Amino acid sequence: MARSSSPLVNKASPTEASPTEQRRLLRARRSSKRVTALRPEAVLDATLPGTEQQDDPGVIAAATAPKRDATLSDETLAVHAGEKMGKNGAMDTDSIATPIVSGTTHWFKSSHDLIAFKEGRRHSFEYGRYGNPTVKVLEDKISALERAESTLVTSSGMNAIVATLLALVPPGAGHVVTTTECYSEARAFIGDKLSKMGIKVTFIELNDMETLKDVLDQGDVTLFYTDCPTNPHLKCIDIKLVAELCHRKGALVCIDSTLASPMNQKPLTIGADIVVHSATKYIAGHHDVIAGCISGSDALISRIRAWNHDLGGAISPDAAYMIIRGLKTMALRVETQNHTTLRMARLLENHPKIERVYYPGLISSPWHHIAKSQMTGCGGVISFEVASDLHGVMRFIDALEIPFIATSLGGCESLVQQPAVMSFWGRVMRRRPRMGSRTTW
Numbered sequence: 001m002a003r004s005s006s007p008l009v010n011k012a013s014p015t016e017a018s019p020t021e022q023r024r025l026l027r028a029r030r031s032s033k034r035v036t037a038l039r040p041e042a043v044l045d046a047t048l049p050g051t052e053q054q055d056d057p058g059v060i061a062a063a064t065a066p067k068r069d070a071t072l073s074d075e076t077l078a079v080h081a082g083e084k085m086g087k088n089g090a091m092d093t094d095s096i097a098t099p100i101v102s103g104t105t106h107w108f109k110s111s112h113d114l115i116a117f118k119e120g121r122r123h124s125f126e127y128g129r130y131g132n133p134t135v136k137v138l139e140d141k142i143s144a145l146e147r148a149e150s151t152l153v154t155s156s157g158m159n160a161i162v163a164t165l166l167a168l169v170p171p172g173a174g175h176v177v178t179t180t181e182c183y184s185e186a187r188a189f190i191g192d193k194l195s196k197m198g199i200k201v202t203f204i205e206l207n208d209m210e211t212l213k214d215v216l217d218q219g220d221v222t223l224f225y226t227d228c229p230t231n232p233h234l235k236c237i238d239i240k241l242v243a244e245l246c247h248r249k250g251a252l253v254c255i256d257s258t259l260a261s262p263m264n265q266k267p268l269t270i271g272a273d274i275v276v277h278s279a280t281k282y283i284a285g286h287h288d289v290i291a292g293c294i295s296g297s298d299a300l301i302s303r304i305r306a307w308n309h310d311l312g313g314a315i316s317p318d319a320a321y322m323i324i325r326g327l328k329t330m331a332l333r334v335e336t337q338n339h340t341t342l343r344m345a346r347l348l349e350n351h352p353k354i355e356r357v358y359y360p361g362l363i364s365s366p367w368h369h370i371a372k373s374q375m376t377g378c379g380g381v382i383s384f385e386v387a388s389d390l391h392g393v394m395r396f397i398d399a400l401e402i403p404f405i406a407t408s409l410g411g412c413e414s415l416v417q418q419p420a421v422m423s424f425w426g427r428v429m430r431r432r433p434r435m436g437s438r439t440t441w
């Protein structure tokens with residue numbers, strides 16, 4: 001961008017030209033002949049306005065291009081998509097960093113202006129719970145990365161999941177099919193709460209396609225919901241196949257793609273109708289903000305958005321800005337996580353004191369084939385079983401120097417957790433003694 005500014009600003013030291021001389025040179029710049037007479041290199045600059053775009057068409061075009069331009073890389077989209085708030089008319093600014101619009105409400109110039117907004121003739125934001133310019137930038141950026149028409153950013157991943165299920169599955173008539181292995185709180189919400197709202201719930205094994213077909217044959221399934229990959233065993237479901245089976249029977253497919261991140265998997269491009277993320281994880285990427293997002297068609301996302309207005313699940317503009325900032329390095333972070341985790345998985349697989357490693361990037365993984373067909377990397381979570389008992393695993397964990405003992409994933413710091421302690425303490429001794437040998441990294 002430097003080339004489009006005045007050559008003097010870039011190339012002459014401030015002391016060389018007086019303000020008067022600068023003005024004279026600026027006038028001269030309008031004619032390329034006179035510029036030639038002044039400084040040969042200025043000719044280049046003088047002919048450049050407009051042509052600077054040819055230097056790096058990807059970067060320049062990204063900010064103004066349609067958000068789903070398939071020719072732009074994810075690395076470029078993560079930085080540029082959705083930005084240029086000023087150029088999009090939402091705000092009078094030429095700040096490169098997206099401003100945090102902290103106002104909770106937006107004013108109108110006149111009643112006619114308000115009516116124009118109500119009738120959709122003028123784009124604006126009315127009240128913070130319904131939408132916010134900073135949050136909109138984040139939503140457009142995620143849409144670009146997921147190849148979605150629309151995205152709703154919410155206050156947490158659980159908020160995204162609950163809003164999606166409440167909006168898309170009618171109480172009293174709906175039927176949700178989900179998998180026994182699935183994010184535990186989502187599974188509990190579906191099993192304990194949705195079923196009390198008169199919604200039929202069926203659990204199937206993750207890859208039991210025959211049972212899925214049988215359940216779909218009942219003809220009343222509204223929505224299929226699962227994680228891919230799952231946490232903590234990183235099992236993968238064939239999203240394309242599931243979508244084909246479900247769509248034949250009129251059921252929607254919703255995939256929680258948190259463990260893949262938008263860099264490694266794009267469920268919407270292989271048939272899913274809705275993709276949700278805990279944006280707390282890879283998307284924000286720094287263990288410092290809780291958020292969720294839902295992407296899909298305009299029609300489905302507006303139904304979920306309307307529900308989320310009632311739930312009050314709006315994210316704060318400050319948190320949205322943190323995620324916009326985090327997203328700019330997501331491509332770099334996730335690529336590094338893909339590589340280091342695969343190296344670690346191979347190392348652990350060959351270690352005599354490790355019984356078993358769960359990572360779909362390993363050729364030995366039963367999920368490798370599916371992962372390879374729908375993912376471009378397997379992410380930064382790995383599970384493994386240490387050849388020891390509960391206390392031996394605790395000793396192993398406590399001896400680790402770099403990872404923090406903490407739950408979550410996808411941030412810059414390495415975390416380690418032993419589900420027997422982190423998730424099942426209090427239940428483990430009584431009901432799940434075998435979990436003592438499991439360790440999740």
Ligand SMILES: *Cc1c(COP(=O)(O)O)cnc(C)c1O
Binds near residue numbers: 156159227
């Ligand atoms: C963390 C997580 C969630 C919940 O997200 P929050 O942001 O904590 O509400 C949902 N699904 C998966 C797969 C997760 O890892």
